[in-house]
Amino acid sequence: MGKHFNTRIREARDLARLSQAELASKFGVTGPTISNWENRISAPSNEQHTKVLQWIEDVELGSDAGQPQPDDVKTTVDAGQDQDDVALGCLKLIYDQWPQSRIAEALSVSQGTVSNWLRNGNVNPKYSGALQRLWTDLKGESGGKINGSPQDGKVRAEETQYADWLRTELERLGSNAVELASRTGIHVNTIVALLEGRTEKPQQRTREKIEKALRASHSTGAEQPVELPVVEDTWYYIGLPWKADEIDQVPDEPGVYVINDRLGRPAYIGVAHKGAGGIRGRLKKHNELRWTSDQRVACSFSYALAGRMPRTDPSQLAKSLEKLLIKFMGNAILINEKDVVDIAD
Numbered sequence: 001m002g003k004h005f006n007t008r009i010r011e012a013r014d015l016a017r018l019s020q021a022e023l024a025s026k027f028g029v030t031g032p033t034i035s036n037w038e039n040r041i042s043a044p045s046n047e048q049h050t051k052v053l054q055w056i057e058d059v060e061l062g063s064d065a066g067q068p069q070p071d072d073v074k075t076t077v078d079a080g081q082d083q084d085d086v087a088l089g090c091l092k093l094i095y096d097q098w099p100q101s102r103i104a105e106a107l108s109v110s111q112g113t114v115s116n117w118l119r120n121g122n123v124n125p126k127y128s129g130a131l132q133r134l135w136t137d138l139k140g141e142s143g144g145k146i147n148g149s150p151q152d153g154k155v156r157a158e159e160t161q162y163a164d165w166l167r168t169e170l171e172r173l174g175s176n177a178v179e180l181a182s183r184t185g186i187h188v189n190t191i192v193a194l195l196e197g198r199t200e201k202p203q204q205r206t207r208e209k210i211e212k213a214l215r216a217s218h219s220t221g222a223e224q225p226v227e228l229p230v231v232e233d234t235w236y237y238i239g240l241p242w243k244a245d246e247i248d249q250v251p252d253e254p255g256v257y258v259i260n261d262r263l264g265r266p267a268y269i270g271v272a273h274k275g276a277g278g279i280r281g282r283l284k285k286h287n288e289l290r291w292t293s294d295q296r297v298a299c300s301f302s303y304a305l306a307g308r309m310p311r312t313d314p315s316q317l318a319k320s321l322e323k324l325l326i327k328f329m330g331n332a333i334l335i336n337e338k339d340v341v342d343i344a345d
Contacts, residue, residue: 009052010038010110012059017126019108019174027052031171038110087128090135091117097138106134106192108176130178137181137188163197166210170195173217183217184209190241198300199239203249235308238327242298247287250303252278257303259286262296264331279303302328 003011013023013034020038021031027048036042037052044052094103095118104111107127117123123131170176177195181188186209193199202210211228240246242259257279259268268286272279283301292298310320326333 004040005043005049005053006038006040007110007112008056008060009034011112012056013038014109014113014124016059017124020171021174026055032168035167035171087123087125087131088117088121090131091123094131094135094138102192102196103134105195106177106188107131108170130176133182134178134188160197160200162201163195167195169214173214175217180210180213183213186210187241187243187245190243190246193239193241193300199237199241201237203237203240203246205249206246235310236302236304236324236327238302239300240302242287242292242295242301244287246301247280247283250278250280250283251305252280253305253307255279255303255305255307257283257301258328259292259298260300260302260330262299264300266329266332267297269328279305 013020016023018026019031020034024031024034027044029048033042037044043049091103091114098106100114100118101111104114107114107130109127113124170180177188177191180186181191184191186206190199190202190206191210194202201207239260254272254274255278256269256271258266258270261267270282270286272282276282277284283303286292286298304324310316
């Protein structure tokens with residue numbers, strides 16, 4: 001069976017080294033439109049389909065404008081052979097820790113492209129620097145020795161409001177998670193968690209860094225100003241990476257919290273009282289303990305601020321508590337599927 005149109009356009013775009021925004025400009029559409037085509041959310045009109053299909057065939061045959069011909073490719077490989085070897089080495093090391101789908105999300109390429117790189121031993125030189133930065137971040141986070149084995153299965157990208165907005169902005173800029181992490185100083189794991197919908201929304205400091213970087217990127221080109229998403233339900237945050245920087249951003253207020261293992265199961269549930277450092281103080285104390293240094297046990301955390309919970313009427317409060325408990329329990333719930341983000345998929 002032949003490849004579906006969405007797979008062919010994604011692979012052709014990767015082969016032509018074009019971002020979704022660049023390809024959109026080629027056909028007079030927007031970056032999100034290309035994203036929708038690649039994810040089978042929508043399809044081009046008959047006229048557009050004919051044009052796009054012709055371009056795909058040209059790329060696949062190696063005759064697309066700007067696509068390196070055999071002699072050019074040979075020169076490029078010979079000139080940067082050592083760099084290519086480093087990129088491939090970094091990719092293999094990253095693959096020991098992350099599934100292909102997560103690497104693809106970080107680089108804004110298809111999972112098939114990552115699979116081809118690993119199978120053929122050839123990495124697109126365009127992504128060499130990003131792969132090296134990604135491996136440096138992962139290695140630095142582990143102190144130079146990463147323990148544990150990669151997660152099994154595919155990662156499902158949840159279409160949360162913030163995830164959808166951030167993915168669209170990166171596509172418009174032709175950027176990816178690794179580059180955004182480099183510009184903001186935010187760890188790439190945090191960026192990828194947002195893109196995948198594992199973290200429903202970033203905390204205020206993280207959000208400000210991302211928005212500042214995107215504004216600076218847009219100001220250098222002719223793109224439209226950044227339209228910021230509305231972040232609702234600020235009384236709780238779900239799926240934040242277990243990192244000191246994230247813990248430092250937690251308000252010094254009373255509330256409840258849960259620490260989850262890497263499969264999304266609750267490892268610890270606690271309460272924080274006023275005057276004892278609040279949730280931030282409690283999480284900092286946990287972060288000093290030996291068991292939280294193992295990401296297999298302490299991988300992410302969530303919290304809810306008691307003083308900000310909806311209190312319009314008892315029924316509304318009860319409904320909010322139900323929603324919060326379902327999100328807190330995550331993969332530990334066997335029957336309730338509504339509102340659950342399965343981060344082990």
